[in-house]
Amino acid sequence: MIKELFYRAMAGFHRKQGLRQLQLLEQKLISNQSRFAVPFAYRGKGYFKKIEPRQNPMEIEELYRIVCELKPERVLEIGTARGGSLYLWTQSAASDATIVSVDLPEGQFGGAYPACRLPFYQAFKRQNQKLYLLRKDSHQTNTVEDVISLFNKKPIDFVFIDGDHTYEGVKADFLNYGPLVRPGGIIGFHDILPRPDLPAIQVDRFWNEIKGKYNTRGIVGPDESGRKIGIGLIHLGKSGIIT
16 A cells, blocks of 8 residues: 555656656657667666566567568557557557557556656657557457447558457457458457466467457467467468458
């Protein structure tokens, strides 16, 4: 309780410190390839202590390389948490890209970041990019409608699904947002490997159901890379989502 009160009282100051550190890191790491290191090197305080992605570093690095090559103009992230992967999408996307984050404020797979981090995350975007932060349930119809509206009804190039990790949850996100992805676009899933330590995480079950229907790739780090979680990619063909 005392720590929370301190964090709240210092939130404005800690945010300024964090933004200054981001600026210094970006001044040293100019290329988008080198900026993969930024969320791992960043060290802040209070509510702005970390932005390190909650993925295996070698797995997310390979995905980052792929997204840099795609250079998407429209990016959707479901599940933002500390904001590390969101930062990476701002750096790998086109310089004038539109990026939308959907993150549940509370619940089993929600509550990952407090509202005071909203202006901090907004600072991730580059000068001509647009970044929208929706603190909403990705499964709700009005959230899907908001996403479509924010992209001006244009097809999405890259979606990263990393929110509700239950079987029903990840399936709903795929069915809601997969059809919005253009032919040739990419859909990514986090946690495609079995997680017996956390039985509520069932992304592997859904991944195993759909991977035979599409051109897919699993990114799994080597043994020396730490905890392997797995990232699954669907490279959509001309037919888009198969229903």
